[in-house]
Amino acid sequence: MPRAFTQFANAWVRLTSKSPIVVTFFAIVLGLLIGALIIITTTPAVLVSWRGLFHSWGGLGHALKVTFDNVGSAYRDMFSGSVVNPPEFWHALTTGKNWNQALTPISETLTYATPLIIASIGVGLAFQTGIFNIGANGQAILGGIAGASVATLIHLPMILHLPLTMLAGIAGGMIAGSIPGLLKAFTGAHEVIVTLMLNYVVALFLIFSLLSTALQRPNQSNDISRNFDPSAQLAPLFGTASGLRVSWGIFIALAVVVFAWWFLDRSSLGFDFRVTGANPNAARASGINAKAVIVMVFLLSGGLAGLAGVVQASSTTHLIDGGFLIGNAGIGFTAITVALLGRNRPMGILWASLLFAALGVGGRAMQASTGIPLDLATVIQSAIVLFVATPVLVKEIFRLHTAQTGAVQLATKGWSS
Amino acid sequence: MSVTESPTTVAISPRAAANTRTRVIGLLMAVIGLITTFIFGMGSVGSAKSSLTFTPVNLQSAPWHLGALTLSTRLCDVIIGLLMIALGVEVVVRHPAKGVMARFGLVAVLFFLALLVWAARSPGPSQVPFINLTSILIGSSTLAMVLIFGSLSGVMCERAGVVNIAIEGQFIGGAFLGSMIVSTTHSFIYAALAGAVMGGLLGLILAFLALRYLSDQIIVGVVLVTMLGSLSSYLNLQVLTPYPQYNTGHTAPNLAIPLLSKIPILGPVFFNQTGFFYVMLVLVVVISFGLFKTRWGLRVRAVGEHPEAASSVGINVIRTRYTSVIMGGAIAGIGGVAFMAAQGQFQPGYTSGLGYIALAALIFGRWRPSGAVVASVLFGISVYLADNLQTYQIPVPTEVLGMFPYLITIAVVSGLIGRVRPPAADGQPYQRD
């Protein structure tokens, strides 16, 4: 058997030395392990079962069983709530009935992922240019506000109204993005501070616009907008009757992925962006206008975030209110972690968005059935990203012999740059 | 190093540039003064009167009674406006080397005062014909205290060269653990200690990832905030909701200092506070003194400005950074407990971005403890007024006032008013050979 073992070991080394994806994979594993640890240490039933150990060793088997049951059911519910519930799926497959029910989990994940993909692509494009756009959430909110203005205050046939709503969202995001862009290019203000502060300014502006402008729903004192005109809504893909919420917006998201891939790999401007991100000095020497690139990348990144915001509103809630993209719903913040996990590549971001969307949606299902709060999903997400941002740590833990680090492509820098 | 030198920068004397900026700040102050004079002052009816009261509503040990002060709105605001103009003109003409930002802060506070006087005018749109100044100051002081804890934490970390963007996370951690400890032990001292340990632990994580693995400090900070936010929310539902005895929502008692707390107006603000407030005052003094007068402070600042130079004379850069970041985290952790001690029962998300305002106060305060205090007071008042505008019937949209701390910070980092300079090595990775 030693030979087989050697072969296995060699294969392992080959695998782990090849690709940064391996680090990502192990980061996900570590994140899930931490999630399990948190469940174990905070679930009363599990803790009680371990208390049995103080009385007799016989309790060990029981304690382990309870532990595995709890962790297992949590993760199982997460999976069946976000991807597919095997029994239901089998039932649909064999009887041809209840397809809607079988597809609901994946539909929910795609619904959640749709705006996330778009916003994360925006953040990733900025990262690739060496810019840390922490303000995607504010840009998305302003996109939502602009989109909602067009969708609720103007009435047009769908063929005009829907595209116009989307364009308004993009424009809103671009406006929010242009502020840090222009300030960075012309005054050198650090984009992290500016975008961080703008997130709060925009969140307050959201309340202001919902309470003090024409956006507020008539005869209401709450911060809530009118409903989007049906002509400005992204309709469910399979019709409203299907109960599946996944909307035509998913095609916008896929188009954005394709666009981002084309932009980065095939377009001349994207080439400038990548050169600037990878080596600003060489970029300048080769004739690239650094200031123009900074402003453009913020317009693009902000525009995509704005689009994400309007897609979110137009495909799910059909309105915006004071809680729009606030707190847990802040897809702009999740987008930062998604971009990091996807290593800022369009395809990577697509997969990372799906994973994080599944964690989020699955978390809800888990909460519904086991009572374990869905916030666990966010904890797992942040743990994964901490590990992805620290590839060396992951390698030390798993003793990977990786030559490439697969580190996030962002130069560590302070406020002063 | 990410410093990119622009070829077009011709060496300008830093002094001359500073003078221009000082003038801009002075002009801005004068403009605010003009607005106050003409809109709040001359803009109100000549016969309008404003009433200010100084006795806090719900207070066991009220200060010596002072009665209400009724002023002519126009006269009062004109005088305040002229004072602001005078300050602005003084800055423009004399461009003093020190204290410009402090004067700016004073003008901002005066502006809030003028606003309140104007809002309380009678006859006027407001139903409440008086403004309780002391209540407002007491309310603001709690927020200012928390912000000061946070910005002092930032001072500690960033002076040593590590960006601590995770203040918000340390607040959350401190508030959460503090609430549990105080519910079980009924001791705010234990709660404060636990908060310090929690914050210090988060500081340790930040320092470990940033110093040992050279991870991007901003990314680590942002992710830590997300993680703490969701973890506290998870634990709240999973642990605190089923066991409410762990989250009973004590608020800390006020410890009135005899006699001093009876001083009208400011007595209750400074001398009838929770223990955390006095701890904060002590910390401000200790950190200012420590950073700028002692050997320890000189070394910390050297490490944050020029780690290679510090290392070349035998100072252990990495160890200094670890200690500072852990201490900074502990301070923010106590800040979280202080917030909990004022707000009561832990609720997910109830620090609502105060940690980021503390970061803003740190930047606005130019990475100095004294500046951070001035900025925190200013931001504390504006946040408090924004939250309570309804109560005081001020006809300004809440949200606009709420934007103030953020907008002013953007203006500051853009060099639109004043130019801030962070410690030179702040956020830069440092590697020993």
Add this chain to the structure above:
Amino acid sequence: MQLELRGITKRFGSFTANDRIDLVVEPGQIHCLLGENGAGKSTLMNVLFGLLHPDEGEIILDGEVTNFADSGAAVRRGIGMVHQHFMLVPVFTVAENVILGFEPTKSLGRLDYEKAAVDIRRVSKAFDLEVDPDAIIEELPVGLQQRVEILKALNHDAELLILDEPTAVLTPQEIEALMAIMRSLAAAGKSILFITHKLKEVRAIADVITVIRQGRVVATAKPTDSEEQLASLMVGRDVNLTVEKPASTTGGNILEIRDLVVRDDRGIAAVNGVTLDVRAGEILALAGVQGNGQTELVEALAGIRSVESGTITINGRDITNCSPRQILDAGLGHVPEDRQRNGLVLSMSVADNLVLNTPRRHPFASRGSRNLAAVNSYAETLVQNFDIRTGSTQAVVGSLSGGNQQKVIVARELSRTLSFFVASQPTRGLDVGSIEYVHQQIVKQRGEGLGILIVSSELDEVMALGDRIAVMHQGRISGIVTPSASRETIGLLMAGVVEVASA
């Protein structure tokens, strides 16, 4: 204090920065360590100062073998170092910088500024180093900052003072003052190790001179040796370079530089009134010891450093202070001195780097969309033509050897339609084969009628390539000679000794 280095060897990976270096510095002696940039001087000093640990060899202080765990230990043993990049905190006062790490304190750990000021005044008086203890470092001129560095070392009771390229940042007057200080320190019995590549200073001040080249001690010289002798020792090459150069017909002026003044990062006029012409079909080689303004001159040409005054024209077109883009379009090809910093994007592919300057040019892109097939086939051709050793055109440039990285830049620049070509240190760090190849390519372009400017501190390269040789010294052209001129003549010009009439 007597210092002896025995067989110091320091390697970085496969690169040997210091190779069995022996050296003795006697008390009261000014010992000069002379060598080109990259010869290994700074590495040696960092080893001596405890910042790096030697792989082999030992440091002996007053007969005692010593090991420094860190630089703090070195300081405590009486070694003081004045770094090339000052180890001073810019926002601190003089006193704070001087006492840092060795602070006198009162109760509560308070800094004792009075004692510090007294100490500083005493040391400044003893060695004639006048400086205000309360001044802020960044507000002091560079010369005074350096004085603070020396003061700092003396305040820590240094017996051996290492000065790493101390004159690189100083004006001539400040250099004079520094020399006086060094003499007075030596007279007081301090040992001084003076690292430099400037011949004049060496001759003016040294008691003993050790010349190092490529990490090895190549000679010990006396200050009475001539500057030409020192120069050839310092820049000499073991490889004999021969470039086959057919006669070429020169045309009119392609590049005209008139009264050019360019400031360096510190605001000092590094290029100070240069006037230079390069004709079509001619290679003008710009020689000179490094740091005499060549770098800034080339950066100004390429548009990445602004011009203070004067003009640059290419083919009669004024490109002074134009953007890099405009200058590239005017037909300038540029091989930068620091290829990894300014010439390549290491994380991108060979193909992408080959079109770095021309990503939008037909057929590489049309209407904003890149044509990767065209880029790749172009890259294949270039890889073939320029003999770039790489597995694939899609390999990242960072994975190539230094020589092949340089070939990528040369290939990229020479494959555009150019009217003028400038290359800084085009063969630095390359193996013999690559050097030969790069030289051939340059000569080929000359045959096609380009104007060519080669900047090199390698005298052999300059003499082999140049049709005319301009020598730069302290921001000016100290002379222009033909390659038939003797090495001694060029050496004198490099030292700024004589001005020879234009050839």
